[in-house]
Amino acid sequence: MGSDKATDRERLVAQLEAKAPRYRVDILEMLCEAESGHPGGSLSAIDLVSAIYHYKLRHRPDDPLWADRDRFIMSKGHGVPAQYAVMSDLGYFERDKLWTLRKLGSPLQGHPCTHWLAGIDASTGSLGQGLSVAQGVGIGLRLSRSKAHVYCLMGDGETQEGQVWEAAMSMAKYRVDNVTVILDYNKAQIDGLTRDVMDIEPLADKWRAFGWHVQTIDGHDYRQILAALDQAAAVQGQPSYIIAHTIKGKGVSFMEQNPVSWHGVSPNREDTDRAIAEIRKRAGIDAKEAVR
Amino acid sequence: MNRATRDPFGETLARLGKTDERIVVLDADLSESTRSAKFAEACPERFFEMGIQEANMISTAAGLASTGKIAFCCSFSCFITSRFDQIKVSVAYNNARVTIVGTHAGCGVGPDGYTQMALEDVAMLRTLPNLAVLQPADDLETTQIVEYLIGQHDGPAFLRLTRQKVPRVHHENYRFAYGRADRLREGSDLAIIGTGATVHAALAAASRLGDEGISASVTNIHTISPLDQDAIGQLAAETGKLMTVEDHSVIGGLGGAVCEALAATHPAMCHRVGLREFGESGSPEELFAKHHLDAEGVYREAKSFLERLG
Known part of the structure; x- marks a missing residue:
């Protein structure tokens, strides 16, 4: 029994690892086509988003408003291309829609919006609000006696917002244990490195002091991500926070080396081709095979 | 009949809350003043004391609404409506069934002075395309607006109420009609x-x-x-x-x-x-x-x- 579970886990990890380069390519193609957007923070978040959707989320892509679904709230709304890549793969919308990102009339708004795209559980983009919304969803689900769980993906720069710490305080008070927060800790924001702009450390100590269950993981290691999500879901009586150390621009070396510059600038065609070639080479994907 | 409009607000909310489990109420350390304490007394499990955290309160209410609840967020109008970004993004842009309840509106708040007066709230919130801005003239109208918000209104709203007593201007058979002068x-x-x-x-x-x-x-x-x-x-x-x-x-x-x-x-x-x-x-x-x-x-x-x- 135990070994079956371990085998299943390994199979899932292999699947997620196979999907990751394809999601990264989709993100880059989306942003190139849009000629605007946030590649660094989408590429740092994609492994987390993918793991949450494929491993944890109880949802129905063909019934996106199913009342008892688990919720996913992209509090760092600028990272939504990562979510769109996974949602498209899961069948929420046609793959062709990806190339309409940020264009007039597209359901794929520059920042996620509930009334533009079914399956988005909260409109976000003004940083620091998503955690409070997640708290409300968590309490509402509890009042409705639903067993559904809420996943909230946050950014490190966003953690500078005062409202985040208001929610940190109130979620401990109300013992909101059906919400798991995952921090995409990619260490950079628009004006510079997070530690220079406004350092958020010592982060684990802060959340523990506020009464949270805290774990720290490598946000690109699927085995660690899955284990942390399991542990977070098992925590009772307190909210759960996973600090996922990530790399801004992960998978594209020229972005990884210059993470601040690639926060909010989209790659042009040449950059995109170079980046995609690197991702495919690393993943051993033949260019012909990758054409879909 | 002279009554502050916050009084029938609290009473109506408490009355309807007893039989409607969708109703949730949040307050930011002013529940006695806003009269949401009446609801807290009647339905303690659906009342949330959020402390002096208006921004967190507003976004939390939006989250509650997304699970089918009808949320009322209460504070002095000056403090709650100045969190415009949370009202704009968390509430209005999510089309959340949240009523922002701003009591102690206008200079009618009196001796506390300017920082406790909302004199700009209607101007700000009127810009949000799906958010109803409602201000009752007396107790009768207040009761009917709260009944309307719970029974019929499917979206965000702002309810502006007075601290001070106001004379009744309507006959007892008055019927409130949303959106009609x-x-x-x-x-x-x-x-x-x-x-x-x-x-x-x-x-x-x-x-x-x-x-x-x-x-x-x-x-x-x-x-x-x-x-x-x-x-x-x-x-x-x-x-x-x-x-x-x-x-x-x-x-x-x-x-x-x-x-x-x-x-x-x-x-x-x-x-x-x-x-x-x-x-x-x-x-x-x-x-x-x-x-x-x-x-x-x-x-x-x-x-x-x-x-x-x-």
Whole structure:
């Protein structure tokens, strides 16, 4: 029994690892086509988003408003291309829609919006609000006696917002244990490195002091991500926070080396081709095979 | 019957909360003052004391609404509506069934002074395309608006309430109709348009003008957004002279909304009575007198407006 579970886990990890380069390519193609957007923070978040959707989320892509679904709230709304890549793969919308990102009339708004795209559980983009919304969803689900769980993906720069710490305080008070927060800790924001702009450390100590269950993981290691999500879901009586150390621009070396510059600038065609070639080479994907 | 509109608000919420499990109420350390404490007493498991965290409270209410709840977020209007970004993004942009309840509106808050006065709240919230801006003129209207918000309104709203007592202006058989102007008195020389705490003064002033042979109509605008544009156009057609009276800045509130409607439907002269400066400490009566929001002030403003037009 135990070994079956371990085998299943390994199979899932292999699947997620196979999907990751394809999601990264989709993100880059989306942003190139849009000629605007946030590649660094989408590429740092994609492994987390993918793991949450494929491993944890109880949802129905063909019934996106199913009342008892688990919720996913992209509090760092600028990272939504990562979510769109996974949602498209899961069948929420046609793959062709990806190339309409940020264009007039597209359901794929520059920042996620509930009334533009079914399956988005909260409109976000003004940083620091998503955690409070997640708290409300968590309490509402509890009042409705639903067993559904809420996943909230946050950014490190966003953690500078005062409202985040208001929610940190109130979620401990109300013992909101059906919400798991995952921090995409990619260490950079628009004006510079997070530690220079406004350092958020010592982060684990802060959340523990506020009464949270805290774990720290490598946000690109699927085995660690899955284990942390399991542990977070098992925590009772307190909210759960996973600090996922990530790399801004992960998978594209020229972005990884210059993470601040690639926060909010989209790659042009040449950059995109170079980046995609690197991702495919690393993943051993033949260019012909990758054409879909 | 003189009652602060916050009183029937709290009572109605508590009454309906007992039988409607969808209703949740949040407050930011002012539950006695906003009267949400009445609900807390009746339904403690669905009342959330959020402490002095208005931003967190508003976004949390939006999350609650997304699970099928009907949420009321309560504080002084100045503190809650100044979290405009949370109202805009978490509440309005999610089309969340959340009512932002702002009590102690306007200079009527009195001795606490300007920082406790919301004089800009209507102007700000009126810009959100799906958010209803509602301000009852008396206790009867307040009760019916709360019933409407729970029973029928499917979206975000702002409910602006008074700390101070206001006289009843409606008959007991009054029926609130969302989005429809409420004509209280007919008249052909001047149309006075009030909202909330100023409606009573508008009626008293119109009565005195009538004694002098000046025929002034009085209309109560409980739904400032979406505004009843047809009714405003009708008033302009009848009199050609309109005067708005509100305990709010003359910029962007009822006066601004009426002028926008006139420009779009039936151009006419409009005089706006309201605040043109920061508020200050004083009794509500003194402040209403200073800013010409009482019966004497509305009467004098009407006279000078009519004289100016000749």
